[in-house]
Amino acid sequence: MIDLLFSRILTGTTLGFHIFFATLGVGIPVLISLAEFIGIRKRDPEYLLLAKRWAKGFVILVAVGVVTGTTIGFQLNLLWPNFMQLAGELISLPFMMEAFAFFLEAIFLGIYLYTWGRFRNPWVHWAFSLPVIIGSSMSAALITTVNAFMNAPAGFRIEAGKLVDIDPLAAIFNPATPSKVFHVLTSAYFTTACALVALTAFYILIRKKRIPYFKKALTLTMSFALVTGILTAVAGDVSAKYMAAYNPEKLAAAEALFETTEGAPLLVGGLIDQESQEIRYKIELPKLLSFLSFGDFNAEVRGLNAFPKEVQPPVEIHYLFQVMVGAGTFGILLSLLYLFGIWRKKHFPQSKWMLALAVLLGPIGIVGMECGWIFTEIGRKPWIIYGVMKMEDAVTSMTGIREYFFLFVLVYLLIAIITSIVMIRFFRKRPVDLDPEYQAIRAHEGGISQ
Amino acid sequence: MSGPELSISLLWLFLFSYIILASIEFGAGFLLFWARWRKWSREVEEVIERYLSPFWEVTNVFLIAFVVGLVGFFPQSAYVYGTILLLPGSIALILLILKGTFFAYFHYAKVRKPLPTFLQAITGLLLPMVLVSIIPVSEGGFVTEEGGRLVLLFGEVLKSPLQWSFVLFALLSVLFVSAVFLHFYASRAGSESAQAKFRQVALNTGLPALGAGAFLLLPLADHRPEHFLTLATEYSWLLLLSGFLFVNAYMFLQRGKWPGITFVLVIGQYAAAVAAYGYSHMPYLLYPLLNINDAYVNQTMAKFLTWTLGLGYLVLIPGLLFLTWLFLFSDSYVKGKARNS
Numbered sequence: 001m002i003d004l005l006f007s008r009i010l011t012g013t014t015l016g017f018h019i020f021f022a023t024l025g026v027g028i029p030v031l032i033s034l035a036e037f038i039g040i041r042k043r044d045p046e047y048l049l050l051a052k053r054w055a056k057g058f059v060i061l062v063a064v065g066v067v068t069g070t071t072i073g074f075q076l077n078l079l080w081p082n083f084m085q086l087a088g089e090l091i092s093l094p095f096m097m098e099a100f101a102f103f104l105e106a107i108f109l110g111i112y113l114y115t116w117g118r119f120r121n122p123w124v125h126w127a128f129s130l131p132v133i134i135g136s137s138m139s140a141a142l143i144t145t146v147n148a149f150m151n152a153p154a155g156f157r158i159e160a161g162k163l164v165d166i167d168p169l170a171a172i173f174n175p176a177t178p179s180k181v182f183h184v185l186t187s188a189y190f191t192t193a194c195a196l197v198a199l200t201a202f203y204i205l206i207r208k209k210r211i212p213y214f215k216k217a218l219t220l221t222m223s224f225a226l227v228t229g230i231l232t233a234v235a236g237d238v239s240a241k242y243m244a245a246y247n248p249e250k251l252a253a254a255e256a257l258f259e260t261t262e263g264a265p266l267l268v269g270g271l272i273d274q275e276s277q278e279i280r281y282k283i284e285l286p287k288l289l290s291f292l293s294f295g296d297f298n299a300e301v302r303g304l305n306a307f308p309k310e311v312q313p314p315v316e317i318h319y320l321f322q323v324m325v326g327a328g329t330f331g332i333l334l335s336l337l338y339l340f341g342i343w344r345k346k347h348f349p350q351s352k353w354m355l356a357l358a359v360l361l362g363p364i365g366i367v368g369m370e371c372g373w374i375f376t377e378i379g380r381k382p383w384i385i386y387g388v389m390k391m392e393d394a395v396t397s398m399t400g401i402r403e404y405f406f407l408f409v410l411v412y413l414l415i416a417i418i419t420s421i422v423m424i425r426f427f428r429k430r431p432v433d434l435d436p437e438y439q440a441i442r443a444h445e446g447g448i449s450q
Numbered sequence: 451m452s453g454p455e456l457s458i459s460l461l462w463l464f465l466f467s468y469i470i471l472a473s474i475e476f477g478a479g480f481l482l483f484w485a486r487w488r489k490w491s492r493e494v495e496e497v498i499e500r501y502l503s504p505f506w507e508v509t510n511v512f513l514i515a516f517v518v519g520l521v522g523f524f525p526q527s528a529y530v531y532g533t534i535l536l537l538p539g540s541i542a543l544i545l546l547i548l549k550g551t552f553f554a555y556f557h558y559a560k561v562r563k564p565l566p567t568f569l570q571a572i573t574g575l576l577l578p579m580v581l582v583s584i585i586p587v588s589e590g591g592f593v594t595e596e597g598g599r600l601v602l603l604f605g606e607v608l609k610s611p612l613q614w615s616f617v618l619f620a621l622l623s624v625l626f627v628s629a630v631f632l633h634f635y636a637s638r639a640g641s642e643s644a645q646a647k648f649r650q651v652a653l654n655t656g657l658p659a660l661g662a663g664a665f666l667l668l669p670l671a672d673h674r675p676e677h678f679l680t681l682a683t684e685y686s687w688l689l690l691l692s693g694f695l696f697v698n699a700y701m702f703l704q705r706g707k708w709p710g711i712t713f714v715l716v717i718g719q720y721a722a723a724v725a726a727y728g729y730s731h732m733p734y735l736l737y738p739l740l741n742i743n744d745a746y747v748n749q750t751m752a753k754f755l756t757w758t759l760g761l762g763y764l765v766l767i768p769g770l771l772f773l774t775w776l777f778l779f780s781d782s783y784v785k786g787k788a789r790n791s
Contacts, residue, residue, distance in 0.1 A: 056558070063554030066510050067547050073514055077521065078539050081532030088525025089747055093754050096522050099515035100762035106511045107769040110504030111776060114783070166750045397599040398536045411544050415551050426559045 004392055006401040007079045010408060014072045017412050019373055021065030026140045027192020028058045031224060033129035040122045045441045046213050059113055064419055083384050083394035090156055091149045093168040098142040105135025137185060144184045148176035150385050152246055179242040183235035190232045191369040193225035194331050198362025201355040210350060213432055219342055226335040232328055244293035249313055250379040252304045255289055256318040264289040264301040272315055313379045320375035327368020334361055453752055454742040457523040460759050461516055466724055468512035470717060475509050476574035477628020478502055483571030494644040497636045503557050504777050522755050526745035527735050534593055534602035542580045549573040582620040586612045589674050590737030612669040619666055622659035626652060630716045634709040639784045649706055656700050681730040688726035695719040
């Protein structure tokens, strides 16, 4: 049992570590491409510089992401060999396709990063960002179909212990795929926007000078955060409707709904007392859960008690769910406020409190994204493939996983610390006002105004 | 060619591409350190850096593609190898993490202190030594069944002469292949001092690498005689071809002529040797527990995977050619004239 527990914790830790880099790896190319697009369109070299400087940080994160991605790919085999054998028979197609999407990204990332200014027509260089975006978003989408398959297996039947009627395409396009892919992609873009908002705001705060370069960066990232934030919320709503239809016990746990209720209220916050099945310090929005789940204020939502004890997901995932939703809401409201201020030409978007909130958005967005993943993974308990394979049947027969766990945690900590130090130092040594390109832009503009 | 044979051959292409590209990467990482240690000219470092930066990610994807393909086409291998490789696989993973991140610090974040430089060099040499131990394991004799569970006798692997001959061969090959490639790249860049240094390294490691490769046959004959026999009879022509290509490559190296052709010959040399070894190992993925026919995936998935692989190659090959053209055969980039930062 202890080996199963630590296999789960180790896989979770590796995934949690990887998803940070993977999410930024999906989102940052979009923002880089956007900045370069605006720069070429508006003939504003500051946006081009922004794209270049983001790309410099991005490539470090991508490299670490490649490494952690390889780690999780191998570790799934090492810790869950039975699961991977079954997955190989049923859902290996998206894995294979992901490898090619990854190739597309890797090849064109090399080209994009090392051909700045090599083409006379600037749009040629910009065009190389597109295969990078397609490659990274496609690989995220494809790997998400595998996760969706684990939540809603399809494309096969089991007859007398044998797999029959195998249909790899039906497995990819399982019922969970549309909502999940939508939600994962939009939230990856949104989380990245949050992180870059925070980074920009942090730079403005630590240096007193308010240079237009950072203002442009902040407005760009805030606008992107608002658009993707709203899309994420829509995707979240689609996911909730999916859960209500296909995985009601997870929805019940997410909302800490114990009893089956007609016209169920939406629960905000609250402390769960498992013994008495009561929730304290709660805010309830009447009938909203029924509406969000089924589009009908009086629809019946099934509670946890309607399911056998052994397939009930742990109700604690309610907290994770709340943090995820809270983080998204905070991001949408903050970016809305900021953009409203910019639109009305108010002063507060550049004020200290606004920037401090924007810095907070970074960690909040990332914590929200991590909580969302932990929520969906723990919420599948006890299944590794919903209704088909339980975790204890999937885990390795090897023992002593606890020692491996400590070893890997040590390595991840080391990598996390060194990567942060390296990146901070890299950009501290190369502040934007000392960047030769930035100075060239300034000198040029100074010449015009004189 | 049967389905499993076709699949394993397609996967072999990924694996072999990884072996060559990774050898260049690992060896170059070490030579980077060595060049600083021995105070070689800055040009040496620049040549290495200019190649590695755009190619690094692609190299790694080949490894991922191979593993993904292996699990897809031969799901049983995920079960068997996944179970037995927990310990060596985890060691390899940790080395891979360290090598990859230190690589990123060095090249992308410009961390050039002696300690990180040394760490990316040493992890780059240790990694192929650990990865190669999968080959002796696949020869059988190191895996037992205890109460229905598969167990790898890791201590036995470490005590086996076969293991250490493979480790030595991997180490020398990494240095040889990367030196031959960098010799070619330096000549493209027109950097004579770097070219001379890489040529020297290639000349110094070439013969020991060949010797270590030939020496592999001895412990193999002892460990699994029938594999040795197939290799030495049915596939001896491939081994001879490999040796013949090496002799020519080595001659060119000695005269310092045709660095590009030399590199192609060395790729051919390794391709012939790896093919001889691999085909004589067939049909086993892990002797005697796992063979390609029994481990093969269901027909439907096999068909889909083969089509995906075929279409994937159609995208991959032009992409790779384009990348190579931009960074290997474009004079302005290779010679460092293009405006890159």
